[in-house]
Amino acid sequence: MPSIAKPPVRHPALPVNELGLTERDYEGPMSTLCAGCGHHSVTAAIVRALWEVAVPPHMVAKLSGIGCSAKTAAYFLHGAHGFNGVHGRMAPLATGVAAANSELLLIGISGDGDSFSIGIGHLVHLIRRNLRMVYIIENNGVYGLTKGQLSASADVGSTSHWGTAGVIQPIDPMLLGLSLGATFLARGFSGDKVQLVPILKAATGHRGLALIDVISPCVSFNDHEGSTKSYRFTRDHDVHGTETDFVEPRPAILAAIGREGITDLTLHDRSRVRARAVPQGYDPTDRDAVGAYLREAHARGEVVTGILYVDPSRPTFHELLGVVQRPLVAVPYSELSPGSAELERFAQS
Amino acid sequence: MTGDVLNDFCIQAATVNGSGSQSSNLVITKALFHMGIPVAAKNVFPSNIEGQPTWYDIRVSPQGYQARKRTVDILIAMSPATWERDAANVRPGGAVIHEAALPRFGAADRDDVSWYPVPFARLAREKLEAKPDLRKYLQNMIYVGVLAELIGLDPAAVEQGVRDQFRTKPKAADLNLAAVQIGVDYTRDNLVKTDPFRVAPMDGTRGTVLLDGNRAAALGSLMAGCTVLAWYPITPSSSLCEAFIDYAQRFRVDAATGERRFAAIQAEDELAAIGIVLGAQWAGARAMTATSGPGISLMAELTGLGYYAEIPAVIFDVQRVGPSTGLPTRTMQGDLSFVHTLSHGDTRHPVLLPGTVIEVYEDAQLAFDVADRLQTPVFVLSDLDLGMNLWMTAPLPYTERAVDRGKVLDAEALEQVAEWGRYRDVDGDGIPYRTLPGTANPRAAYFTRGSGHDEHALYTEDPDVYQANVDRLRRKIEGARTLLPAPLIEEAGTRVAICAYGSTHHAVVEARHQLAEHGVETDYLRIRGLPLHPAVAEFIARHDRVYVAEQNRDGQMEALLRQELPGELADRLRSVRHFNGVPIDAEAISDPVLAGELAQREPADQQAIETDRVPVG
Known part of the structure; x- marks a missing residue:
C-alpha cells in the first residue's frame, strides 16, 4: 500500500493566494482511506482553509496518533513536516x-x-495547557481500522456494524472542553464544507488550543440505520449553534455581542471571526450558557455545530511557561551554556 | 575501651522521617568533611512523608571508601519502632547514643556496647526557647552535639556545617547551633566515654566537594544545551528535574524581561514525558526526561517509535526497586537489560553507565551528543544510591566542547544535496540526514512514521525495504560501541578479574583491597556503556575468571555478556549479585570472590587463606 503521489501537472489558471501558491500546493499524496469516507471531506476543508489564510506550508507541523484519522495527516500539505505518532x-x-x-x-x-x-x-492536559494548535477530532463513533468496534463517543443505543448497541454515556468533547477551560470549541460535519472551512480558518488564527469536533461518518462500519454518527442521522439532526463568517485581518475590535445575536471575536492575528447565533441569543462567550445549551440539545438528539465557545483571554502555553518570544530552537548554544565561572558557582552551592 | 579507632567507622542515625533528622545528618556529614575526613553518606529511607523509621549511614574512612559499610559502629537511636533491631545490629564494642526514654530490654539489653542515654525530648522541652512545633526538629540537632562531644568533632566544623545547611536562614542556624550546644553540654556534664571511636582532622577532602549524582546530571544537561525538560514526579529521579529547573532559573532567565530560555513541563505521566521529549527533539530542541523503572515501563512504546522514526532523546533512569509499592525508595541496578532493548520489535538503545558523580555529569553531556549523532533515544542509567546520596567528588570540570548536533540539513545545506531522502544512508554509517520542521526549503518536508517506510520516508510494507531498513538501524547502533566511553581497566596481569558498572564501582574498589589482603590480586574492568565496547571482550580474553558484580537478582550484565561473547569467553564469567535494596557493600563482592578463588586452590593454600580471613559481621 504505497503512498500514491498526485500528478504534478497543474492548470495554469489555478488561482493563487497571497503567497502565490495554488490550492494544489496545500494538498498531499492520494488518500488510502475508503471511498466516501468523511475524512476526505475534512482533508479537503483543511486544504481549502489553509490555502485561503495563506499559511506558509513549511511553518506548519502536522501531527497525529493512530487510526484512520491519523492517516489523513499525510493527505494534506505535502510541504509541511508531519509526524504520525503512536496511538x-x-x-x-x-x-x-x-x-x-x-x-x-x-x-x-x-x-x-x-x-x-x-x-x-x-x-485533558493539552486543553489545560492551551498551546497554540488546531486539534481536529474526526469523530465517527467507531474504530475503523480494527473493523468496527464502538468508541467512547458512540451514543447510548447507537448500534455498531455488528449489531451491538452503545450502553455507556458517550464523551462529548465540547462539554469536556468547557469543563477544563478550553478556549476555542467548535463542531463541524464533514458533509458541510461551507461551515467547516470558516471554522478551520478561525481556528488557525486562535492563539491557544482550538478543539474542533468534526462528525465524520465511517462509510464502512458506521453509516447504517441505527447509528447516530451516520451521514443521514447527522444531516437530519444538525443544528447550527452559530454560523461563522471569517473576517479578514483588520484593526482590533473588542468582542461585542450585538443585539441581533452577532459576536465579533478578535483573534491574536487581529483578524476577526463573526459568529452569528442561529438560535436566538446564543452567546459563544458565555461558558455556562453554552454548556447548558449543549446538554439540552444533546438530550433532544440534536448535533449542535458551529463555533460553540471562544475565550481568547486565557494565557497560552508559552505564556504559562514564561519562555522567550523566539523559538527555543533558535536560541544559540552560547546563551544556553552556563560557562565555566557559573559552573563553579553552581557546583559550590 | 578496646584501643583507639581513629577516623574509620560507621555512624548510623536511626530516626523517624519527617522529624528534621536529615538536617542533623547533613550537618554531621559536612562537619566531618570540613575536618578533612573522607566521608560517605547513605540515606536509607522509607516511602513515606512522616512518622516511619529511616536510617542514615555516615561512614568515615581514611582511605576514602565511598561504599556502604555493613557494620554499624555508632548508633544514634531515635526511632522507637526499630529500636530493638537497631540496637541489636551494632557491632560488639560499638556505641549507642539513644533517647533515654527508650527501654533497654530484649535485643537492646546487651553489655558489649557502650550506652549513652540522653533525654533528648526533655532537653528540648526544658532548654530550647522555640515554638513546640520547631522543637521536634531541633531535638534531633541535639544529637549532633552529643556525637560531636563523644567523637571529637571540631566545633568550628560543626558550626560551618550548620551555617551551610541553613545558609538562607541565619535565625534558624542560630537556633540549631543552640540545640547542638545543649547536646555538647549534656554530654560533657553527664556522660563518660567508654567507646574507642574518635575523629581527628586530616587532609583527605581537599579539592573535593560533596555532591549527589542527580545534581550532576542536571548540570550536565544544562551544559549540553538542553532546552526542554519533560518529567513526571517519581523517586528517585524527581530531584534531578528539580535541580535542572533550579539551575536553569538561575542561569537561563533573561535579566531584563524575565523570559526563560528553557521550557520545563511537568507532564501528566511518563507516557507524555517521553512524548514531549520526542516532539521537541523532532522539532530540533535538545530535550530530556528523567524517571525510574515504573516510568520506563510507560515509555516503552514511544521509545520504540523514537528508535524507528530516528529521533534523538535523552532519558535518565535513576533506578530503584520494583513496581508499585516494591521498595520504591531503595536502590537497584535492575533496569539494565530492560532499557537496552526497551519496546517491541527489534530495538536496541545506547545505554551510558556512569559510576561516579563526575561520570554522571560527563555522560549527561555525552548522551545529548550521541542521541543527536545517532538520531536515537539514549539512556543514562544511574540509581538511587548514585543519584540521591552525597558523594565526595572532584568539582565538576568545565570542558570547552563542540556540541555535536549530528546530521541536520538546514535550508541552505539542502540546496547543495542532489538527492535527499530522510532515511538514506549516504555515508555508509547507517546514519541518515534529517531536516527540522520550519525549514524554508520546499524539499525539506517529510512525513515521520513508525517502521514501515522507505528511504524517502514514504509508507511501505515491502518486505525487502523493511528488512533493509532495520538492518541499517542495527549498523547505526553498532556505531555506539565506540561513541560511548571505553571501559575503565585496571590491569596488573593477574588471571582473575572483577567486572562491574555503575555505582557498584565503589564497593569493588574496597573489595579489591580486601581481597589483596587475603592474597587474591584482581584486575578490574568497569563497563561504561551498552552496546559493549570491543575492549570488553579483549579484557575478558586475557583472564581466566571474571567475576561480574552487580545489584540485581539475575545477573543482567553477566547475561548480556554471555549473549555477546563467544562460548569459551562466556565460560570465564562468574556472577556476583546483591539485591536487597540497600547499596552494595564491599563484602558482598569480596566474600564470594574469595570463596570462588579458594575453590580453585590446593587444600593447603585454602587453609592458609581461611585462617587469615577476618570474620565479617
Whole structure:
C-alpha cells in the first residue's frame, strides 16, 4: 500500500493566494482511506482553509496518533513536516513540538478512539495547557481500522456494524472542553464544507488550543440505520449553534455581542471571526450558557455545530511557561551554556 | 575501651522521617568533611512523608571508601519502632547514643556496647526557647552535639556545617547551633566515654566537594544545551528535574524581561514525558526526561517509535526497586537489560553507565551528543544510591566542547544535496540526514512514521525495504560501541578479574583491597556503556575468571555478556549479585570472590587463606 503521489501537472489558471501558491500546493499524496469516507471531506476543508489564510506550508507541523484519522495527516500539505505518532499520544508530541518551536502552526488530526479512550488523559492536559494548535477530532463513533468496534463517543443505543448497541454515556468533547477551560470549541460535519472551512480558518488564527469536533461518518462500519454518527442521522439532526463568517485581518475590535445575536471575536492575528447565533441569543462567550445549551440539545438528539465557545483571554502555553518570544530552537548554544565561572558557582552551592 | 579507632567507622542515625533528622545528618556529614575526613553518606529511607523509621549511614574512612559499610559502629537511636533491631545490629564494642526514654530490654539489653542515654525530648522541652512545633526538629540537632562531644568533632566544623545547611536562614542556624550546644553540654556534664571511636582532622577532602549524582546530571544537561525538560514526579529521579529547573532559573532567565530560555513541563505521566521529549527533539530542541523503572515501563512504546522514526532523546533512569509499592525508595541496578532493548520489535538503545558523580555529569553531556549523532533515544542509567546520596567528588570540570548536533540539513545545506531522502544512508554509517520542521526549503518536508517506510520516508510494507531498513538501524547502533566511553581497566596481569558498572564501582574498589589482603590480586574492568565496547571482550580474553558484580537478582550484565561473547569467553564469567535494596557493600563482592578463588586452590593454600580471613559481621 504505497503512498500514491498526485500528478504534478497543474492548470495554469489555478488561482493563487497571497503567497502565490495554488490550492494544489496545500494538498498531499492520494488518500488510502475508503471511498466516501468523511475524512476526505475534512482533508479537503483543511486544504481549502489553509490555502485561503495563506499559511506558509513549511511553518506548519502536522501531527497525529493512530487510526484512520491519523492517516489523513499525510493527505494534506505535502510541504509541511508531519509526524504520525503512536496511538493516543499525539498531544504529548505536539506539546514537545510547540515547546521547541513556538512559531510553528500545529495541526493535529485525531479520532474518537485516539482522543477519547487511549489518549484522553493527554487531551485533558493539552486543553489545560492551551498551546497554540488546531486539534481536529474526526469523530465517527467507531474504530475503523480494527473493523468496527464502538468508541467512547458512540451514543447510548447507537448500534455498531455488528449489531451491538452503545450502553455507556458517550464523551462529548465540547462539554469536556468547557469543563477544563478550553478556549476555542467548535463542531463541524464533514458533509458541510461551507461551515467547516470558516471554522478551520478561525481556528488557525486562535492563539491557544482550538478543539474542533468534526462528525465524520465511517462509510464502512458506521453509516447504517441505527447509528447516530451516520451521514443521514447527522444531516437530519444538525443544528447550527452559530454560523461563522471569517473576517479578514483588520484593526482590533473588542468582542461585542450585538443585539441581533452577532459576536465579533478578535483573534491574536487581529483578524476577526463573526459568529452569528442561529438560535436566538446564543452567546459563544458565555461558558455556562453554552454548556447548558449543549446538554439540552444533546438530550433532544440534536448535533449542535458551529463555533460553540471562544475565550481568547486565557494565557497560552508559552505564556504559562514564561519562555522567550523566539523559538527555543533558535536560541544559540552560547546563551544556553552556563560557562565555566557559573559552573563553579553552581557546583559550590 | 578496646584501643583507639581513629577516623574509620560507621555512624548510623536511626530516626523517624519527617522529624528534621536529615538536617542533623547533613550537618554531621559536612562537619566531618570540613575536618578533612573522607566521608560517605547513605540515606536509607522509607516511602513515606512522616512518622516511619529511616536510617542514615555516615561512614568515615581514611582511605576514602565511598561504599556502604555493613557494620554499624555508632548508633544514634531515635526511632522507637526499630529500636530493638537497631540496637541489636551494632557491632560488639560499638556505641549507642539513644533517647533515654527508650527501654533497654530484649535485643537492646546487651553489655558489649557502650550506652549513652540522653533525654533528648526533655532537653528540648526544658532548654530550647522555640515554638513546640520547631522543637521536634531541633531535638534531633541535639544529637549532633552529643556525637560531636563523644567523637571529637571540631566545633568550628560543626558550626560551618550548620551555617551551610541553613545558609538562607541565619535565625534558624542560630537556633540549631543552640540545640547542638545543649547536646555538647549534656554530654560533657553527664556522660563518660567508654567507646574507642574518635575523629581527628586530616587532609583527605581537599579539592573535593560533596555532591549527589542527580545534581550532576542536571548540570550536565544544562551544559549540553538542553532546552526542554519533560518529567513526571517519581523517586528517585524527581530531584534531578528539580535541580535542572533550579539551575536553569538561575542561569537561563533573561535579566531584563524575565523570559526563560528553557521550557520545563511537568507532564501528566511518563507516557507524555517521553512524548514531549520526542516532539521537541523532532522539532530540533535538545530535550530530556528523567524517571525510574515504573516510568520506563510507560515509555516503552514511544521509545520504540523514537528508535524507528530516528529521533534523538535523552532519558535518565535513576533506578530503584520494583513496581508499585516494591521498595520504591531503595536502590537497584535492575533496569539494565530492560532499557537496552526497551519496546517491541527489534530495538536496541545506547545505554551510558556512569559510576561516579563526575561520570554522571560527563555522560549527561555525552548522551545529548550521541542521541543527536545517532538520531536515537539514549539512556543514562544511574540509581538511587548514585543519584540521591552525597558523594565526595572532584568539582565538576568545565570542558570547552563542540556540541555535536549530528546530521541536520538546514535550508541552505539542502540546496547543495542532489538527492535527499530522510532515511538514506549516504555515508555508509547507517546514519541518515534529517531536516527540522520550519525549514524554508520546499524539499525539506517529510512525513515521520513508525517502521514501515522507505528511504524517502514514504509508507511501505515491502518486505525487502523493511528488512533493509532495520538492518541499517542495527549498523547505526553498532556505531555506539565506540561513541560511548571505553571501559575503565585496571590491569596488573593477574588471571582473575572483577567486572562491574555503575555505582557498584565503589564497593569493588574496597573489595579489591580486601581481597589483596587475603592474597587474591584482581584486575578490574568497569563497563561504561551498552552496546559493549570491543575492549570488553579483549579484557575478558586475557583472564581466566571474571567475576561480574552487580545489584540485581539475575545477573543482567553477566547475561548480556554471555549473549555477546563467544562460548569459551562466556565460560570465564562468574556472577556476583546483591539485591536487597540497600547499596552494595564491599563484602558482598569480596566474600564470594574469595570463596570462588579458594575453590580453585590446593587444600593447603585454602587453609592458609581461611585462617587469615577476618570474620565479617
